[in-house]
Each structure stands twice: as structure tokens, then as C-alpha cells.
Amino acid sequence: MTKVDGQVVFLNGTEVAPGDVVDIEVVFSKKKFAEGRVLRVVSKSVIRQEPFCAHFGVCGGCKWQHIPYTLQKDQKTRQVHDQLVRIGHLPVTEIQPIVGSEKTTFYRNKLEFTFSASRWLTPEEVNSETEYNQNVLGFHVPRRFDKVFPIEHCHLQPDPSNAIRLFLRDYAHASEWPFYDHVAHEGFFRNVMIRTTTTQQVMVVIQFARPIQDQIDSTCQALLDAFPNITSLNYFVNSKRNDSYQDLEPICFHGKPYIEEVMEGLTFRIGVKSFYQTNPEQAFELYKITRDLAEIKSTDLVYDLYTGTGTIANFVAKQARQVIGVEYVPEAIEDAKINSEINQITNTLFFAGDMKKVLDTEFIERHGRPDVLITDPPRAGMDKEVIEVIRQAQPHRIVYVSCNAATQARDLALLIDEYHIDTVQPVDMFPHTHHVENVVRLTRK
Numbered sequence: 001m002t003k004v005d006g007q008v009v010f011l012n013g014t015e016v017a018p019g020d021v022v023d024i025e026v027v028f029s030k031k032k033f034a035e036g037r038v039l040r041v042v043s044k045s046v047i048r049q050e051p052f053c054a055h056f057g058v059c060g061g062c063k064w065q066h067i068p069y070t071l072q073k074d075q076k077t078r079q080v081h082d083q084l085v086r087i088g089h090l091p092v093t094e095i096q097p098i099v100g101s102e103k104t105t106f107y108r109n110k111l112e113f114t115f116s117a118s119r120w121l122t123p124e125e126v127n128s129e130t131e132y133n134q135n136v137l138g139f140h141v142p143r144r145f146d147k148v149f150p151i152e153h154c155h156l157q158p159d160p161s162n163a164i165r166l167f168l169r170d171y172a173h174a175s176e177w178p179f180y181d182h183v184a185h186e187g188f189f190r191n192v193m194i195r196t197t198t199t200q201q202v203m204v205v206i207q208f209a210r211p212i213q214d215q216i217d218s219t220c221q222a223l224l225d226a227f228p229n230i231t232s233l234n235y236f237v238n239s240k241r242n243d244s245y246q247d248l249e250p251i252c253f254h255g256k257p258y259i260e261e262v263m264e265g266l267t268f269r270i271g272v273k274s275f276y277q278t279n280p281e282q283a284f285e286l287y288k289i290t291r292d293l294a295e296i297k298s299t300d301l302v303y304d305l306y307t308g309t310g311t312i313a314n315f316v317a318k319q320a321r322q323v324i325g326v327e328y329v330p331e332a333i334e335d336a337k338i339n340s341e342i343n344q345i346t347n348t349l350f351f352a353g354d355m356k357k358v359l360d361t362e363f364i365e366r367h368g369r370p371d372v373l374i375t376d377p378p379r380a381g382m383d384k385e386v387i388e389v390i391r392q393a394q395p396h397r398i399v400y401v402s403c404n405a406a407t408q409a410r411d412l413a414l415l416i417d418e419y420h421i422d423t424v425q426p427v428d429m430f431p432h433t434h435h436v437e438n439v440v441r442l443t444r445k
């Protein structure tokens, strides 16, 4: 982002750094902001560092890797300050120093790669004499559903992620079966998801476009022979136009249909379709911060809204009298219950449904007023109706975990007549990206 004659201009395409001098072309202009395209970097900022990845500039993954991590963290803290204080005008007296991620590469536990018969070519590749094979396995180019660029080495996920992807790429090239064509909706090899854990368990989920059983079996078997340490090998047959698998049934080819992550002695079971925080080490830090700020007593009833697979609910259960988790996705609630069961946690209750339908005054009367309420909504934040029920329920403390400080600020504005904002704690879950998690504690006036 930059400013031209006082107007904010968002820049697309070439990655820029604070202090760069660039020529831009404005491609779109409105009263409040404009969008521009970088034509040429005239001089590079002194703060720039050398990007570590060969795919920098094409890939949408680690867009800030040319900016030192300390400056990335400063920028994320500024983002939180801007949303809560400068734009949101909230009564915030202090923002705690951001908690950085110890790992800044290989911190993700889940990646999805796409097979495609339509390779993305960079301008240099277009202008070269080389004939490139159109069949690739890699990431979609940002904003292009049909184009994929090949990944040689990705710095986001630890071993054996890269090795598994390269093996499948070579296997698919050597086979007679085609890579998927997203425009013609034809082909066989479609997509692969790889999940790693701190327990060394590995899950692979392959999507095939057609139910050709012999070829599915021989692909899975070849992968397993090459990587006998895969503990959960699954596949989908997806003949739909879109890549989403939430409405499909996974088939387990080898091992268990889930993997397990361990946090502070608690085991969390992660199925093929389950959500789990993608930076597990930093998720542990985030949950500890949430639990510390919640200051739960053994007599407390705790609500954990937007509980997902019940990770926070189960994580804080030992401190509380009872924890109630509410979440939209029924499968996630099933996982949450299993996670309580396998950890011998008996003081949790989980409910599935849309928050604004489930959490009403009748629900509060039936289950009791929460002493402490933890909420971790999606990027869109909470519905007004949900905030109104929270106000009526009058918990002593609210801990609001958010991945979008803008919607968090909007929601906090509806609570500050009855609550003090007493702690603001940003946490960086995703180094080299603009994303920042922010935890706010509110105490009742």
C-alpha cells in the first residue's frame, strides 16, 4: 500500500517493501482508495532481505519473506493498533508486544497441492525458447483457478511434505493417466493434501477425478512403498467441477483414518475433513495465552464459542467446573466429543448449529450463565444477535480470539459500554504473511 496525492493506493503483483521507490500505474480508482500495478522498482529499500524461496514473486504463500521478521512483527502490531485504535476508536491503553513464532519456516502442518494440465508460465518463461511440460503439481496462481505453477521446494511444511509431492509428480508423469484439466473438466490426478504432526504421524489424502480402481490402488501402493511412514493414506474420487471434498466420503487405503496431535499431554484426533490450527506449535502458545487471560476458577462455567473440534474447550477443561462448546460443523462437534472422550475429560458439553440460532436466552437459562466466555469466530466476526445474547448473559470475563482485527474492533464496540478492554495481545501464527491473530480480554465494569 502507498499514498499518491493523499489517496491510498493498494499495490498488486510485484512484492514491494517499505522504502522502495517504484513506478506504478493506477488501474482502478474510487473516492476512498485506488488499486495500482507496479511497473518498475526504481530503487530497493535498505530494509529488504534476500527472499529464501525460489518461488517468491509467483507464489501467494510467503509474500513478506523479503522483509526482516522483526519488521513483519512491528507491522502486524501496527495493523492491530490501526484497527482497534486509529479506525475503531476503542479505549485501548496498551497493546502487548506481539508474540512471534519461534519457527518462521516449515511451521505449517497442512498443505494442498493441485495437479493441473495447464502450467502457469512466468514472463521470463514465456519469452524463453524452452518448451515447458504443461502438466504440473503445485499451487494455484493467486486469483487463477485454472493455472498452477510447479513447486520444487516449499518452505512451509516440514519433511516429508516436499518428498511426497515430488514423488507423486514423478509417478503421475511416468504413468499414462492425465493430469486434471480445470477448464475441460477432464483428467485423472487432481489434488493432494499432506498433513504432518509434531507426533511424526503423516496423513496423505489424494483426489482422483475418476473411479479407475486399478490405477487408484497402484498409485496409493506406490506411494506407500516409497513412504512406509505414512500413517494415514486416504483418497477421494471427486468427479465434481470444484475441488471441495466436504460433501465427499474419504476412503482409507492404509492405516488409521486420522492422525493425532499432542498438546500438553492431551491428544487431539484429526480426521481427513477436520479443522486443526495449521501452525501447531504457535497454536499451543495462543491457547496458553487464552487460558491465562481467562483466569478460570474451579467453580467457573466456561463457554467456548466457535469451538471447532473443541481444542480450546478441552484445553481449558481441567481448570473449569464445566465447559460448553458451540460450533457450526456437526463433524467438528463429533471430533470435539471424541477428543474429550480419549482424554478422559468428562466436564465438556458440545452443541452443533449456527451460533445465532443455538445461543439464545433459552440456551443460557438451560445451561447456566457463563462466568467466563471464550470466543474465536471466523474472519467475519460475530453476528449482532450473538453479541446481544453475550451482553445479556453478563460473563465476568470475555476472551476474544480473532484472525481479523477489523471485525474484532467492530464487535468490541458493541461491548465496551459494559466491559473494559484490559489486555490486547497480538500473536503471529503465520510468518511472512500479512495475517495476525489478536487476543483481547474484556472484564465486566
Ligand SMILES: C[S@@+](CC[C@H](N)C(=O)[O-])C[C@H]1O[C@@H](n2cnc3c(N)ncnc32)[C@H](O)[C@@H]1O
Pocket (backbone or CB within 6 Å): 275, 276, 277, 306, 307, 308, 309, 310, 311, 312, 326, 327, 328, 329, 332, 353, 354, 355, 356, 376, 377, 378, 403
Ligand atoms: C477460527 S475457527 C476457531 C476454531 C477453534 N477455536 C480452534 O482453535 O481450533 C472458527 C470456527 O467457527 C465456526 N463457525 C463459522 N461460522 C459459524 C456460525 N455461524 N456458527 C457457529 N460456528 C461457526 C467454523 O466452522 C470454525 O470451526
